Amino acid sequence: MKILLPPPLESPPQEQSFWQNFILLLRNQLQVSWNKLRHRPARALIGMGGLLIGVIAIVVSLGIYAYGSLRTLSPDTVQGFLSMLFMVGLGGQIFFGITGAFVALYMSDDLELLFMAPVPIKAVFAVKSVVIIGSNFLTAVLFAFLPGLFYGLLFQAGASFYILVLLVGLGLWAMGTAIAELINLLVMRVIPPHRSKEAIGFIGALGGIIIALSFQLPNMLMNSRNKFDLGSWLEQQKQMLSVMKFFPWGWGSSALVAGVSQNFLGGLGWSLLILLVGVLLFLIAFNLVEKGFRRGFISLSQGERGKRRKAQTEERGVKLQKAPSLAMLKQDVAAPASPWLGMWAVAKKDLLSMKRDTREWFGYLVPLIIMLFFIGQFLFSSVKTSHSTLMTVLIMYTIMFSGNMALQSFGREGESDWLLNSVPLAGWPVVWGKLLAAILPTLVLMEVLLVGTALAIGVSKTLIVALAVGAVFLSLGSSSIGLFYSINNCRYNPDTPQQRIAPGASLFMYLINLFFILLLAVGLTYLFLPSELVSALRDLPAVTYKGGLLSGLIYGIYLLSRPLLWSTAWRVFLGVIVTGGIWAAMFFGFMAATVRQSRKGFRVEIIAGRKKRSR
Amino acid sequence: MESVLIKTHGLTKRYGSVSVVKGLDLEVKSGEIFGFLGPNGAGKTTTIKMLTGLLDPSEGEALICNYDISKQPAQAKSLMAYVPDQPKLYGKLSAREFLHLISALYRVPKDVVKERAEQLLNLFGLQERADELLEGYSHSMRQKVVLASALIHQPKVILLDEPTVGLDPGSARLLKDVLQEMARQGAAVFVSTHILEIAERMCHRVGILKDGLLIAQGSPEELRQKVGREGESLEDIFLELTGSHENAELIKSLEEG
Numbered sequence: 028m029k030i031l032l033p034p035p036l037e038s039p040p041q042e043q044s045f046w047q048n049f050i051l052l053l054r055n056q057l058q059v060s061w062n063k064l065r066h067r068p069a070r071a072l073i074g075m076g077g078l079l080i081g082v083i084a085i086v087v088s089l090g091i092y093a094y095g096s097l098r099t100l101s102p103d104t105v106q107g108f109l110s111m112l113f114m115v116g117l118g119g120q121i122f123f124g125i126t127g128a129f130v131a132l133y134m135s136d137d138l139e140l141l142f143m144a145p146v147p148i149k150a151v152f153a154v155k156s157v158v159i160i161g162s163n164f165l166t167a168v169l170f171a172f173l174p175g176l177f178y179g180l181l182f183q184a185g186a187s188f189y190i191l192v193l194l195v196g197l198g199l200w201a202m203g204t205a206i207a208e209l210i211n212l213l214v215m216r217v218i219p220p221h222r223s224k225e226a227i228g229f230i231g232a233l234g235g236i237i238i239a240l241s242f243q244l245p246n247m248l249m250n251s252r253n254k255f256d257l258g259s260w261l262e263q264q265k266q267m268l269s270v271m272k273f274f275p276w277g278w279g280s281s282a283l284v285a286g287v288s289q290n291f292l293g294g295l296g297w298s299l300l301i302l303l304v305g306v307l308l309f310l311i312a313f314n315l316v317e318k319g320f321r322r323g324f325i326s327l328s329q330g331e332r333g334k335r336r337k338a339q340t341e342e343r344g345v346k347l348q349k350a351p352s353l354a355m356l357k358q359d360v361a362a363p364a365s366p367w368l369g370m371w372a373v374a375k376k377d378l379l380s381m382k383r384d385t386r387e388w389f390g391y392l393v394p395l396i397i398m399l400f401f402i403g404q405f406l407f408s409s410v411k412t413s414h415s416t417l418m419t420v421l422i423m424y425t426i427m428f429s430g431n432m433a434l435q436s437f438g439r440e441g442e443s444d445w446l447l448n449s450v451p452l453a454g455w456p457v458v459w460g461k462l463l464a465a466i467l468p469t470l471v472l473m474e475v476l477l478v479g480t481a482l483a484i485g486v487s488k489t490l491i492v493a494l495a496v497g498a499v500f501l502s503l504g505s506s507s508i509g510l511f512y513s514i515n516n517c518r519y520n521p522d523t524p525q526q527r528i529a530p531g532a533s534l535f536m537y538l539i540n541l542f543f544i545l546l547l548a549v550g551l552t553y554l555f556l557p558s559e560l561v562s563a564l565r566d567l568p569a570v571t572y573k574g575g576l577l578s579g580l581i582y583g584i585y586l587l588s589r590p591l592l593w594s595t596a597w598r599v600f601l602g603v604i605v606t607g608g609i610w611a612a613m614f615f616g617f618m619a620a621t622v623r624q625s626r627k628g629f630r631v632e633i634i635a636g637r638k639k640r641s642r
Numbered sequence: 643m644e645s646v647l648i649k650t651h652g653l654t655k656r657y658g659s660v661s662v663v664k665g666l667d668l669e670v671k672s673g674e675i676f677g678f679l680g681p682n683g684a685g686k687t688t689t690i691k692m693l694t695g696l697l698d699p700s701e702g703e704a705l706i707c708n709y710d711i712s713k714q715p716a717q718a719k720s721l722m723a724y725v726p727d728q729p730k731l732y733g734k735l736s737a738r739e740f741l742h743l744i745s746a747l748y749r750v751p752k753d754v755v756k757e758r759a760e761q762l763l764n765l766f767g768l769q770e771r772a773d774e775l776l777e778g779y780s781h782s783m784r785q786k787v788v789l790a791s792a793l794i795h796q797p798k799v800i801l802l803d804e805p806t807v808g809l810d811p812g813s814a815r816l817l818k819d820v821l822q823e824m825a826r827q828g829a830a831v832f833v834s835t836h837i838l839e840i841a842e843r844m845c846h847r848v849g850i851l852k853d854g855l856l857i858a859q860g861s862p863e864e865l866r867q868k869v870g871r872e873g874e875s876l877e878d879i880f881l882e883l884t885g886s887h888e889n890a891e892l893i894k895s896l897e898e899g
Binding site: 030031033037040055139140143145 | 746795796
């Protein structure tokens with residue numbers, strides 16, 4: 028093939044101005060964002076729409092509640108309340124801004140490409156800063172612009188007041204983003220590059236918990252309407268609120284209060300001050316970040332799997348290196364070791380992966396938070412629940428959690444699924460190794476929680492022992508179900524490695540687990556006789572089968588209930604047989620099916636963006 | 643007249659107390675394909691990153707078309723192209739959009755961009771999928787997109803880091819032809835590679851880096867004379883110079899015994 032290439036340039040092309048380069052890079056960034064939105068699956072867009080509606084609903088309900096209470100308060104208290112809102116907003120901006128800055132700067136894939144291009148580095152960072160500012164947009168709207176807007180509407184302020192709202196909002200927005208960028212500069216130094224994805228996962232999970240808790244606020248306020256009066260609480264905090272005047276968030280509220288009190292010039296002074304400080308901080312942050320990258324405080328080489336540490340290790344290792352020898356290739360073949368060692372190797376590999384990837388830890392944080400929520404409700408809620416209800420909820424959760432953790436097992440292999448498929452361990456060593464790794468941390472956590480909760484709420488010692496032993500069997504049973512669905516439906520998304528299972532399979536696993544609990548409940552009812560049910564059964568007339576599905580079902584339930592009226596010895600004997608039989612059938616049945624699939628081989632489906640990649 | 647387009651003088655990179663590249667002096671002239679060889683961890687990628695301005699040298703200087711990459715980066719970069727070993731591209735841009743972006747960044751006149759982009763897409767067999775997002779491309783297709791983007795602004799100097807990794811034989815041949823055509827037109831081509839066969843067939847001169855030091859440079863024939871092994875392959879010379887020949891002899895003895 029004849030290759031036609033234009034001759035190389037003889038001299039550099041004419042330089043472009045900073046502004047031209049900035050616009051060019053910004054247009055590219057907008058194109059990337061637009062393409063991202065355009066190629067998002069429809070369900071993700073629907074989800075985002077739903078979330079937006081939820082956020083708006085919360086803002087409106089909190090706004091109505093808060094501003095309703097403010098009508099009766101003194102101007103000083105209202106000013107303090109505004110300061111508090113601005114402070115929370117600034118905190119939110121710093122938190123989400125750090126995430127935004129971390130993603131835009133440290134985890135960015137395009138910096139190498141842009142640094143190579145003949146554009147000034149300042150223009151590259153100017154666009155990156157715009158991206159970071161954009162990531163704070165929603166927080167700034169919710170906590171910097173909307174409070175001012177609502178405040179103006181509440182006190183029927185004139186049009187000029189909204190200029191102050193705009194200036195204060197912009198100042199707080201710039202300030203929050205600038206502080207986030209400055210903190211991120213330190214974060215980028217502290218976090219080693221190979222753990223950057225974990226760090227972002229950690230920040231994301233923390234953000235998720237904060238958002239989840241904030242979604243509870245309207246509900247909590249509605250439940251405690253008679254007890255919690257925002258107005259009187261604010262009046263009690265007068266001293267603390269007055270201190271806020273000395274901080275930038277206090278300046279913002281001073282500006283708005285002055286604006287509403289017809290003192291526009293006073294308000295303008297405060298709002299210009301906050302804007303000036305915001306812009307100044309932003310410029311300092313921008314220059315430090317740009318200099319940080321340019322002078323090597325944060326260098327691109329740090330994004331290459333921690334080269335600095337590697338280089339030092341290599342130097343230390345030089346003296347220890349021996350001359351290469353291939354003699355081992357001539358050694359006799361050793362006899363194969365026990366498959367138990369293989370099983371332990373599989374378990375150890377998974378346990379190490381869980382230990383070293385902090386994103387794995389969040390899986391264990393969720394039940395802790397949920398359980399704390401239940402225990403909190405039990406201890407502090409006005410609506411009292413019984414011990415048995417709380418313990419039932421915890422046991423149910425133990426089962427579901429164990430199943431869910433086992434569900435992640437085979438997807439953890441990711442793109443390395445070839446390894447477990449190619450080693451001579453397929454079958455029970457792999458599956459039992461996976462079970463061991465899934466169940467060990469789960470069991471430790473669940474035992475601690477169950478026993479701890481039982482002790483905290485004063486459950487009898489016999490029941491505590493029964494719970495501890497029962498949890499082991501329940502976890503094993505539901506984990507075996509989880510493993511079966513994991514080996515058949517595992518997937519891996521390099522961008523979000525936590526998504527390791529097809530959603531449909533996850534749902535099925537929960538349904539099967541519920542069925543497992545239902546069947547176990549029959550056997551457990553024979554063992555632990557519910558007196559209310561027995562007295563109800565005694566009053567029931569005899570049921571006979573009259574043909575048809577419904578009659579068959581009723582007759583079946585009737586037959587199942589008969590052993591409850593037997594003598595204790597026979598009833599307990601049957602209880603042990605039924606409970607043990609159901610547990611063994613489920614556990615060994617699902618384990619056998621998983622082992623069979625392991626012998627046939629398993630494949631982790633790789634998901635990239637919205638496309639499924641076949642290998 | 644053959645002019646020097648890539649020149650380094652005492653180029654050094656240190657991480658803490660560890661020197662990764664030690665006082666590198668080399669020159670690559672117009673019309674020359676220079677092969678940069680060395681075992682893993684020898685400092686090849688670090689050198690390329692210093693030449694492209696992605697890393698600041700600890701000492702020394704690097705000149706591209708007589709522009710100091712540290713002092714006149716915009717001029718140097720506008721005459722140079724870089725093809726990394728792991729092409730990181732905008733996943734959410736199509737190949738065509740990406741080529742247009744690179745053209746704009748390198749200030750290619752608007753009236754020629756469209757035609758040249760289509761020519762390059764056609765040359766690398768990307769035209770049919772040019773409007774698909776890059777995130778769906780395979781490694782070799784991404785590599786071809788990077789190569790196309792490296793050629794769009796008519797660079798005077800092109801630096802390639804392991805460019806043949808992941809390419810099928812046809813694409814590797816195409817790359818070789820493109821680089822030879824560029825050299826024929828007067829560009830300087832700097833290729834870092836592990837594949838010594840490619841280096842031997844394609845490069846006019848090679849440089850061998852070991853532990854950050856340039857231990858030899860010259861044409862394959864000059865290197866043969868230097869080690870006194872006339873008629874041997876570049877692979878043998880490389881193993882001899884980098885001290886890896888013990889391994890080769892061990893393997894040979896295993897094969898025999």
